Amino acid sequence: MAATAAAAAAGAEVHVIEALDEIGGNSVWSTGYMAFVNSRAQQEAGIEDSVDAFISDAEASIDLLRDHYPVITDPGLLRLFAQHSAETYDILVGRGVRFSRFIPRPLQHRTTRMLAVEDMMGFRRAFEPEFSRPNVRLFTRTIADRLVSEDGRVTGLVARGADGGTLRWNVRKGVVLASGGYQSNPELRARHVPGYLARAPYLGIDTCRGDAHLMAGAIGADLINMGLVLPLVIVSSSFVEDCIAVNRDGRRFHDEAGPYERRVEALQAQPDRCAFYIVDDETRQAKAQLLAQMPEPPVSAPDLGRLAVTIGVDPGELQTSVAEWNEFLAGTSDKDSRFGRVVLPGGRRQIVKPPFHAVPMVVGSNFVSGGMRVNDALQVMDVFGDPIAGLYTAGDAAGGFNPTAELGGMRLSGGFTLGRLAGEAAAEGRSGHVREGTAPKGAHMPSMIGSRIALQDVRD
Numbered sequence: 001m002a003a004t005a006a007a008a009a010a011g012a013e014v015h016v017i018e019a020l021d022e023i024g025g026n027s028v029w030s031t032g033y034m035a036f037v038n039s040r041a042q043q044e045a046g047i048e049d050s051v052d053a054f055i056s057d058a059e060a061s062i063d064l065l066r067d068h069y070p071v072i073t074d075p076g077l078l079r080l081f082a083q084h085s086a087e088t089y090d091i092l093v094g095r096g097v098r099f100s101r102f103i104p105r106p107l108q109h110r111t112t113r114m115l116a117v118e119d120m121m122g123f124r125r126a127f128e129p130e131f132s133r134p135n136v137r138l139f140t141r142t143i144a145d146r147l148v149s150e151d152g153r154v155t156g157l158v159a160r161g162a163d164g165g166t167l168r169w170n171v172r173k174g175v176v177l178a179s180g181g182y183q184s185n186p187e188l189r190a191r192h193v194p195g196y197l198a199r200a201p202y203l204g205i206d207t208c209r210g211d212a213h214l215m216a217g218a219i220g221a222d223l224i225n226m227g228l229v230l231p232l233v234i235v236s237s238s239f240v241e242d243c244i245a246v247n248r249d250g251r252r253f254h255d256e257a258g259p260y261e262r263r264v265e266a267l268q269a270q271p272d273r274c275a276f277y278i279v280d281d282e283t284r285q286a287k288a289q290l291l292a293q294m295p296e297p298p299v300s301a302p303d304l305g306r307l308a309v310t311i312g313v314d315p316g317e318l319q320t321s322v323a324e325w326n327e328f329l330a331g332t333s334d335k336d337s338r339f340g341r342v343v344l345p346g347g348r349r350q351i352v353k354p355p356f357h358a359v360p361m362v363v364g365s366n367f368v369s370g371g372m373r374v375n376d377a378l379q380v381m382d383v384f385g386d387p388i389a390g391l392y393t394a395g396d397a398a399g400g401f402n403p404t405a406e407l408g409g410m411r412l413s414g415g416f417t418l419g420r421l422a423g424e425a426a427a428e429g430r431s432g433h434v435r436e437g438t439a440p441k442g443a444h445m446p447s448m449i450g451s452r453i454a455l456q457d458v459r460d
């Protein structure tokens, strides 16, 4: 959506190929948390932020991943995002997207910069007019299948149309691959992560099959971070605001709104790896759609005691846990003293109205981080470190930015920001710069040869 709007505004003739019936992708399914750096909202609230503060937060968050994954990030992309994300906020607001409040995540964003979108369908409404411009054509239920390249330049694209027929395009300026990740493709996931993570559930649209990863890989694109499929407890962050989670003993065991990987670790450390989100009926009604998205259906009972018996949890402890939580919410502190969970003024909904509901906690993955390596023009790089002329990407399909996901609110903001820049670059047919030290060849080769010589010297 962002790439289309930007390329169309730059005067390009834009043909958009979308596998589904409608535009919007995962954005309209998402929780709608978005992080911006130096946004007008922050300025109006008197919150100071800076590009460097963001980069420091992002690097700290990514460093935590490095213990478990071979992560490749691009500091240039982090900076590019930080410099342009405030404009994304202004564009979205200008197009009618409404933000309700800030969401503090002090462990991840040490400066408050994340906002909640009021209605995620607003993303689609905001960009729909772009698809009626005279220089934009939208092909829905059409699946991009192959890229055509000649002499290292992308010159065409082949797709399967809604009627099953083959469609071909000649490309004048460029192709932007904005096709999301490979979350809904267990076979592709299984090539990069252990089986349980490949099969783990995912809540979004089922057309994120990594088609563009394969298409670009077939013409030499460098795919990075493909094994960075971050497990998380599958639940909307908005739903979590009104829950507590308890284990078989009926006790809370973690910061329910804490960093994703800590939630997974905490769940896996519980007896039988079993725990439940507990909500009351007010939340069930207010957040029915989010509840319906959960991988396992809720179990309900007219009171907490009977709920505990039904799900095999200690009844007395469950009642105590709920009572303690309600007591905390009745006070004025915004930080729970047991696990440091931050509760927002707008999120102080006690668990009081029967019937009560327990939803099993399930580990899955909404965020895969593998994608194409790009340069500063969002141009796709090949495995030798050279840009592929005429090929651009952004959003979940771009590899070097997505390890920021653990911060929260980064995927939507990153997609809308870098997507816009990719659309502009493609409309111009711009070429970016090669970044030193990011390709697995080139600069590294002499030093490896050098170290072999050094070892030889030692042996001699």
Ligand SMILES: Cc1cc2nc3c(=O)[nH]c(=O)nc-3n(C[C@H](O)[C@H](O)[C@H](O)COP(=O)(O)OP(=O)(O)OC[C@H]3O[C@@H](n4cnc5c(N)ncnc54)[C@H](O)[C@@H]3O)c2cc1C
Pocket: 017, 018, 019, 020, 023, 024, 025, 026, 027, 029, 030, 031, 032, 033, 034, 142, 143, 144, 145, 178, 179, 180, 181, 202, 203, 204, 205, 207, 208, 209, 210, 211, 212, 366, 394, 395, 396, 397, 408, 409, 410, 411, 412, 413, 415
């Ligand atoms: C439940 C859930 C909650 C989330 N909450 C948040 C949140 O609060 N904050 C946040 O930052 N992120 C969140 N995310 C992640 C965020 O929604 C995605 O990262 C983001 O939408 C990715 O944007 P994208 O444009 O790169 O890809 P997508 O939104 O996935 O869109 C890709 C599009 O490409 C189309 N497509 C794919 N392959 C083809 C093909 N071969 N031919 C034609 N079309 C194709 C798809 O149909 C789709 O329309 C959430 C995701 C989920 C699932």
